[in-house]
Amino acid sequence: MTELAAGTIARRRTGRGFIPSIHGWLLLLPAAVLLVSFTHWPTAATIIDSFFSTPKGARPAVFVGVENYEAMLDDPIFWRALWNNVVYCIGTIPASIALALLMAVFVNGRLAGRGFLRLAYFTPTVLPMIAVANIWLFFFSPSYGLVDQVTALFGAPARNWLGDPSTALWCIVVVTIWKEAGFFMIFYLAALQQISPRLAEAAALEGASRWYFFRRITFPLLMPTTLFVLVNAVINAFRLVDHIVVMTRGGPDNATALLLFYIYEIGFKFWDTSYAATLTVVLLAILAAVAIGQFLFLDRRVHYQ
């Protein structure tokens, strides 16, 4: 009898931790089901599918080992798309971050008309990428478009900007910078407003120049923001291909095929789902590398806070 009573008490004790535990999981459950179904499971399934063949008609998928990966390494369009994505990153990320910082500094000061300026810088962010791409498509159209009209003033001949493999990707780069710089500006602006004005006063007393103050105080203090913006920019560079679909469809001659666009074509034009999964694994690996890189950097970031 005493044993039974002791058991009940013990159960009650652990029960205090147990009941909230169930509550916690119950609250989490609905969101967790969706997250697992549409993020974790497809991630795992992508990796599994990359080792199988694409089922065709009555023929089911069979295990093919690393055959898909071998095919990928021999696929010049894959390498082209990967290289395009690298060029696209180098072309868009540093430029849009630098412009974002410049815009934030402009808007943070007390320049005449900064209300208008903030509006002008930020507006492209609100527009759908698809709308942006349609507007710019018009600009780049040969001889009729605005770009050619402007260059014609300087006597340059009409060009097919989007139809020429040597210029097409750079047109896409320009559109992306235009769309993203204002978005990143917001984060710099928020960070600039959190820097204590005391720092500037103290530095001025010490006789530091304006540029010196920016380089040695402001810029280091903005490092966490720069990291955050950088990570976002890299993810976007691999995640967003709406403008490719509208402006070039990856052409001419795959000059503007980015990795995700190529996955889209393989998966939904050629319905080669296993190969699309293999390509997706590469994309996931890149994103994972970004995540790990961010994690390692975050430790250092503590230094500044």
Next chain:
Amino acid sequence: MNEGPYAATGAARALETVGAWLLGILWILPLAYAIWTAFHPSEYAVRFVPTAPLTLENFAHAWAAAPFARYFFNTIVLCAMILAAQLFLCTLAAYAFARFEFRGREIAFLLVLVQLMIMPDVLIVENYRTMHTLGILDTILAIGLPYMGSAFGIFLLRQTFKMVPKELDEAARVEGAGALEVLWKVYVPLAKPVYIAFGLVSVSYHWNNFLWPLIVTNSVETRPLTVGLQIFASVDQGIDWSIITAATLMTSAPLLVGFLLFQRQFVQSFMRAGIK
């Protein structure tokens, strides 16, 4: 107003102002140009004559040429459905992470954060297969489903809920409120600015989303505006630029007008969403 010791003065300030304005004009130019084209007859599309007659005809043509009313309806349903589900699911999950002790909480939270890196946008092939299995291809539900459990929303709300003083929570419990009642009466009202911020970010994201809806929809009844616009702009070679531009502006107008009216809230929402 104190500008601090490092505000530009004299020539430097003039230079800075000119630079800022040049950049500003360059940045607004594409949109200004689109507006010019859309509101003038097509023969003025690239001729900038101040006396060019204004017209709404391009908009009328665009509206008549494709079922934009239906597309608008679909997009509104889509955004509302996603936002409602996100608010509900993320609130519950964030509450669990912020205020409940349970086994595996840390690991579960890390698993949630995975979605910040690997968004549904890149898992198109497998998610399409899932929608096929569920038998809901070509429905608005299928467009929204992958985004309803939002790691971003959970993360944002968890941070907010964690800052709610425990005393408020306990006071409500002493008065006999259950866990869900406390959530509803204490936490949710205090997090209102965060809900607004998240709502604006979510709606503008899904209003603009394109690739996934393009893949998963196949009919007028389900297509959102972005996909409808693209089909309209690309299929018919005969449509002139003025009409396409008008359609483009029309589809972005609600967000654009909303942004102009509530500029400060928009900017602050995006700021808030970024500072974690």
